[in-house]
Amino acid sequence: xxxxxxxxxxxxxxxxxxxxxxxxxxxxxxxxxxxxxxxxxxxxxxxxxxxxxxxxxxxxxxxxxxxxxxxxxxxxxxxxxxxxxxxxxxxxxxxxxxxxxxxxxxxxxxxxxxxxxxxxxxxxxxxxxxxxxxxxxxxxxxxxxxxxxxxxxxxxxxxxxxxxxxxxxxxxxxxxxxxxxxxxxxxxxxxxxxxxxxxxxxxxxxxxxxxxxxxxxxxxxxxxxxxxxxxxxxxxxxxxxxxxxxxxxxxxxxxxxxxxxxxxxxxxxxxxxxxxxxxxxxxxxxxxxxxxxxxxxxxxxxxxxxxxxxxxxxxxxxxxxxxxxxxxxxxxxxxxxxxxxxxxxxxxxxxxxxxxxxxxxxxxxxxxxxxxxxxxxxxxxxxxxxxxxxxxxxxxxxxxxxxxxxxxxxxxxxxxxxx
Ligand SMILES: Cc1cc2nc3c(=O)[nH]c(=O)nc-3n(C[C@H](O)[C@H](O)[C@H](O)COP(=O)(O)OP(=O)(O)OC[C@H]3O[C@@H](n4cnc5c(N)ncnc54)[C@H](O)[C@@H]3O)c2cc1C
Numbered sequence: 001x002x003x004x005x006x007x008x009x010x011x012x013x014x015x016x017x018x019x020x021x022x023x024x025x026x027x028x029x030x031x032x033x034x035x036x037x038x039x040x041x042x043x044x045x046x047x048x049x050x051x052x053x054x055x056x057x058x059x060x061x062x063x064x065x066x067x068x069x070x071x072x073x074x075x076x077x078x079x080x081x082x083x084x085x086x087x088x089x090x091x092x093x094x095x096x097x098x099x100x101x102x103x104x105x106x107x108x109x110x111x112x113x114x115x116x117x118x119x120x121x122x123x124x125x126x127x128x129x130x131x132x133x134x135x136x137x138x139x140x141x142x143x144x145x146x147x148x149x150x151x152x153x154x155x156x157x158x159x160x161x162x163x164x165x166x167x168x169x170x171x172x173x174x175x176x177x178x179x180x181x182x183x184x185x186x187x188x189x190x191x192x193x194x195x196x197x198x199x200x201x202x203x204x205x206x207x208x209x210x211x212x213x214x215x216x217x218x219x220x221x222x223x224x225x226x227x228x229x230x231x232x233x234x235x236x237x238x239x240x241x242x243x244x245x246x247x248x249x250x251x252x253x254x255x256x257x258x259x260x261x262x263x264x265x266x267x268x269x270x271x272x273x274x275x276x277x278x279x280x281x282x283x284x285x286x287x288x289x290x291x292x293x294x295x296x297x298x299x300x301x302x303x304x305x306x307x308x309x310x311x312x313x314x315x316x317x318x319x320x321x322x323x324x325x326x327x328x329x330x331x332x333x334x335x336x337x338x339x340x341x342x343x344x345x346x347x348x349x350x351x352x353x354x355x356x357x358x359x360x361x362x363x364x365x366x367x368x369x370x371x372x373x374x375x376x377x378x379x380x381x382x383x384x385x386x387x388x389x390x391x392x393x394x395x396x397x398x399x400x401x402x403x404x405x406x407x408x409x410x411x412x413x414x415x416x417x418x419x
Contacts, residue, residue, distance in 0.1 A: 001026050002250035004414045005238060007225045010038025011400050012388040013256030014208045015069050015407030016414075021215035022072055023415055029217060030240065032224035035201075036209060038258070039363065040400060042199035045282070045356050052282045053200045055360055056309045056318045058162060058297065061085075062183035062190030063401040065408055075207040080197040080296060085188035088293040089118075089154065090344040093302035099294055100155070102188045120150035128156070129180060135173035138369045142169045158299050161306050161320040163397050164367045165276045172369045175397045193295050195309055204400070225257070225265060228385075235385045247384070250418040254410040256388040259365060272374040272391055274366030277326040279319045281305075281337050283353040288312050289345040303340040315341055315353075320363075330357035364398035365391045378409050384417060386410040 009031035070076040110116040131144035196203035229237035375393035388410040396402035
């Protein structure tokens with residue numbers, strides 16, 4: 001039987017390997033780091049004395065590829081979220097609290113209900129969704145939605161930052177289309193917020209490694225790819241720092257590497273340029289907040305912090321598109337953001353709980369109109385070489401859903417190549 005080599009054990013590579021192993025194909029997964037998960041992983045923080053995620057990750061129940069992946073690895077139950085779609089918000093400038101509650105079914109009557117829609121908005125304001133759905137690839141989100149409107153500040157801006165990790169006046173509107181169509185447009189069952197209850201590795205990584213092991217796949221951590229050998233339209237060798245892996249005629253390779261690694265390994269491959277950072281601050285509180293919101297996260301409006309995720313005694317804050325903040329010293333960030341979080345969860349402002357600031361400077365590629373055409377397709381000019389990763393041409397934002405879908409697509413093509 002032929003072998004498929006998957007290089008890179010982030011969400012794209014794990015998804016490809018899991019799909020191939022599920023189909024009974026022989027798989028070898030190679031990863032440079034001593035751990036799997038890539039940009040989506042947990043680690044034990046010695047100073048806080050607990051396991052935290054490199055960054056908060058929000059999934060939605062309508063993320064069909066991510067849900068399928070979790071079903072294959074038997075880990076869907078490790079996600080938690082409200083029974084019905086609910087997004088609690090807190091406005092730091094006015095002190096207002098509200099919960100956006102999309103209704104069931106595809107007819108969005110929630111926008112006609114003052115208790116369900118965003119306060120300060122009118123039902124007619126939501127027609128801006130149609131302008132997003134009709135947007136052209138050269139338009140940014142603020143070309144489609146009035147940036148002075150309450151709906152922008154309280155819905156479109158938080159959604160854009162969460163999904164595209166870029167300011168709305170730079171983010172490509174066209175990438176919000178699939179997000180709307182696959183979640184909010186299908187009704188509440190498709191837009192429930194979900195987080196990994198015991199952390200990203202416990203939900204998305206470790207069960208995948210266990211699944212692969214159970215299917216006889218080989219997982220080689222600490223194995224860095226440094227080059228490829230091609231002959232004609234075929235890839236013939238993978239060169240790792242530890243040695244060379246020769247490929248049999250029917251073998252295939254899925255490269256699920258980040259863009260920067262591709263620059264050395266496949267320099268002619270197109271790739272989008274530019275990145276936006278994400279800053280996360282994890283606070284280890286002495287006790288969980290006294291009042292728990294309806295969902296394990298709260299959207300913050302009008303401050304520096306965008307979302308606070310609540311998991312027991314840990315309150316983790318996300319700031320997306322955080323180009324300026326990422327340059328500030330960690331102590332200042334920790335203090336500034338706690339003042340906002342304390343207000344949102346009714347915790348004392350002092351003392352500031354022990355915390356860890358994690359700056360992911362290249363969290364995602366710059367999801368702006370000028371970069372979209374540089375996302376490469378799955379297939380390459382070499383018949384047995386396929387690409388995956390959140391930055392490839394999925395048509396989706398650079399998210400877990402995009403990464404998993406790209407991995408599935410590459411795996412399906414590898415399965416069709418040879419049996
Ligand atoms: C802080 C943060 C918050 C985020 N929040 C969300 C969110 O809320 N929701 C959401 O859906 N998405 C979120 N994302 C995005 C999500 O994490 C990514 O889209 C996804 O993890 C990308 O997976 P990937 O496999 O494409 O890439 P990566 O995770 O980058 O995986 C690539 C892998 O290749 C390995 N590698 C690199 N070079 C080599 C080499 N030469 N040889 C072998 N292996 C190599 C790397 O070590 C890595 O494991 C967030 C990202 C960050 C950083």
